[in-house]
Amino acid sequence: MNTLFTVMRYEMFFVFAALAFMVGYRLLIGRIKTKGLLMDKVTKEFSPGRLQMLIATAGVAIYFIVQVMQTEKMPELTRELMLALAGSHVLYLGGKTYSVLVDKLSKIAGRMNQ
Numbered sequence: 001m002n003t004l005f006t007v008m009r010y011e012m013f014f015v016f017a018a019l020a021f022m023v024g025y026r027l028l029i030g031r032i033k034t035k036g037l038l039m040d041k042v043t044k045e046f047s048p049g050r051l052q053m054l055i056a057t058a059g060v061a062i063y064f065i066v067q068v069m070q071t072e073k074m075p076e077l078t079r080e081l082m083l084a085l086a087g088s089h090v091l092y093l094g095g096k097t098y099s100v101l102v103d104k105l106s107k108i109a110g111r112m113n114q
Contacts, residue, residue, distance in 0.1 A: 042099050049095040056088035 026032045038054070040047040060081060067075035 040099060042103050047095075049092040053088050053092040056085055060085050 023032065027034065038047055038050045039045065040050070060077070063081065064075065064077065
């Protein structure tokens with residue numbers, strides 16, 4: 001039974017390594033498009049909200065992966081880490097909602113002035 005778990009562990013490692021290789025390769029050759037990843041879709045300008053959400057999400061993902069590698073089991077994320085991630089997403093969604101509302105209200109005001 002112990003041999004089965006060892007084989008499964010190596011198999012999962014190779015599957016995840018192959019997936020990471022495929023994603024990395026496609027990023028390098030341009031098959032996965034990252035142009036405009038940090039641009040606001042409404043204003044077409046750089047979005048600091050997108051950057052902070054990307055950094056927060058990547059940070060939590062890296063923490064999670066490191067914990068899995070060290071303990072070899074599924075870790076519990078701390079409450080503080082979950083609150084930080086949720087706060088990051090709330091800030092992004094709040095900024096997005098604000099920019100969409102401002103855009104819609106300016107279009108309405110433009111129609112009213114005509």
